[in-house]
Amino acid sequence: MNEKSVEHVVTAPPPEAAEADPAGADRNPVKMRTRGVNVHYAEKHALRDVSLDIGEREVTALIGPSGCGKSTFLRCLNRMNDTIDICRVTGRLELDGQDIYADSVDVVQLRASIGMVFQKPNPFPKSIFDNVAYGPRVHGLVADRADLEQLVEQSLRKAGLFDEVKDRFGDPGTSLSGGQQQRLCIARAIAVGPEVILMDEPCSSLDPIATARIEELIDELRQNYTIVIVTHSMQQAARVSQKTAFFHLGDLIEQGETPQIFTNPRDEKTQGYITGRFG
């Protein structure tokens, strides 16, 4: 009996089994869970029945060809899709077992606990300090100026930016380099004290050195945060993530441990994408 189950794991399990318990072999508990998520933009069916588990304090990479719905899925996780009139989301999405689309959920609160970093660095047209202080101020997280300064410094340190900007807090955020701006945006997200950080192609507008810097940072942040990252770079996904999910034309084709997806994909579409045959 024991042998049989081992056998079962080694030969690829049937898709139904993966469907029923996608996070079966997880070491980490599940932080966010989605079941049967469908997204429509007006008539367009952008995501079909996506069921994915996102483990706590690890990095989940979303990969797939352009237009397959990675960003759409990411934006469902913190309800950013609410800001798009024509977007309709159905299915169940949970954070710590709570339905995040329930009527009782306060979107403001939700987005404070699920931060987001965008493809293009988008610092506000304010000083570096005010950029980081924006979230805490909006949420009333700090009592006085001293606390705020401490929080800003802490966040900038966590984002690995503090040493580069410590003498120029008053400069506009837009005066930083692209890589610095992106780390500023990460610091800005961290300052609100999120549990999950969503990143949509955070390195796509950066050079290799700045990218390496952000990848290191992601690896450090993993100690404290649950991270979901969309990326077009297979190498990046392989380097930074522990779990990988492959999307194709609105379907979640395959999910699993990153090494397994990259060395031994079960689906031939995944195989084709990671070996560069399409996408």
Place this chain on the structure above:
Amino acid sequence: MNYGAILAALLVLTVLGFYLGRGRARAAAGRGQSRLHSLPGYYGAHVAIWMALPAFTLFVFWISFQGAIVEGIVWNGLPDRVTVLGETKPRDALPAEQKQLLINNIRNYATGDVVSGDVTALMKQGAAQYLRLEALSSWILAAAMAILAAVGLLLTYRSIAPTMRARVRVERVALLLLMVASTIAILTTVGIVLSLLFEALAFFTKVSPVDFLFGLEWSPQTAIREDQVGASGAFGAIPVFAGTMLITVIAMVVAVPVGLFAAIYLSEYASRRVRAAVKPVLEVLAGIPTVVYGFFAALTVAPMIRDAGAAVGLSVASESALAAGLIMGIMIIPFVSSLSDDIINAVPQALRDGSYGLGATRSETIRQVVLPAALPGIVGAVLLAVSRAIGETMIVVMAAGLSAKLTVNPFDAVTTVTVQIVTNLTGDPEFDSPKTLSAFALGLALFLVTLCLNVIALKVVQKYREKYD
């Protein structure tokens, strides 16, 4: 021969030339000597240009000078002694105005317009001569144009060959035409400014610029009799500019908040459907002629304000700055709102997303991210609106008063720069009295003020655009 017919004939010939040239180019290509340098159409255009352009240039010059020449010939053809206004005098001894009057009458009689005074035999004689000369002139013109077109056709048609660089030549002429057009626009502006400047200088020889710029009293009447009381008039422009400022401030107090909030609502809150319905309505507001706003202000709003003031025991002038300012503000709302709407929309969506992603609400995002980002642009829009309010004429002519009072009380009647310009120049102005000339000085000052405002505003808006491009 009538000028319309001449131009129509030229047009027809030109079109024909185009087809001829294109046909010949095609034929040349068809013989397969070598590839055409340019598309056949360029050869056609080259022919057409050289047929039309010289002939048309001649036409323009001819028309501009023909009148004076014909009049001169007619004048010299008149008898030596002429009768004008019942007096008979030697023709050469006629004063300039009477000469002009006679010539005008001859021309008007010839074209069938109204003549002043009785029609005299002299006029009839002159008019007949005038018509003869005009007909002759137009025939000569037509013939000359035909020759020019024919020469153009011949030269360019014969030059058509595959190696001819027709495209380059046509492009060069196109460039030239565009430059001529922009030069005309610039020269016109320069001309307007210069005429303003000279008349204003004429005014400043009569009234000192210091009195004009710093004087506190404005009463531009001029004497009917030499010994009349207050004959000199006072030309201190400060009360007039103060009136303009007062009305502008009132207008801005109305237009800026309403226009800005409308823009924020439309660009950030309104659903697509509401936006589709409300924007055109605002544009209708912008399309109402200012004269309509003017009588609305004068006949509806001003009495309403006066009555309301009376009800609470305030004395309100029946032509109050408040009424004019309010209506002017309403007129400017769509201007402010559509400019601000553009500017707010130019704030990148990424900034909003960034703010929403941190859990900010919509109004927090607008107040703390969108508006600060859009602020320079909005300031520019407001400055443009101010410059419009300052130059606005019709509403204040109808709804603001004529008395130049130095006051900040919005219930008082004030006058504005534009109103003074209109009243001093309409009616039966004498062109050398300070009263009339003061209009030019005011116009110059107004022009300088709005020019500065526009330059600053455009700079600000441009800087803002660069930031997000």
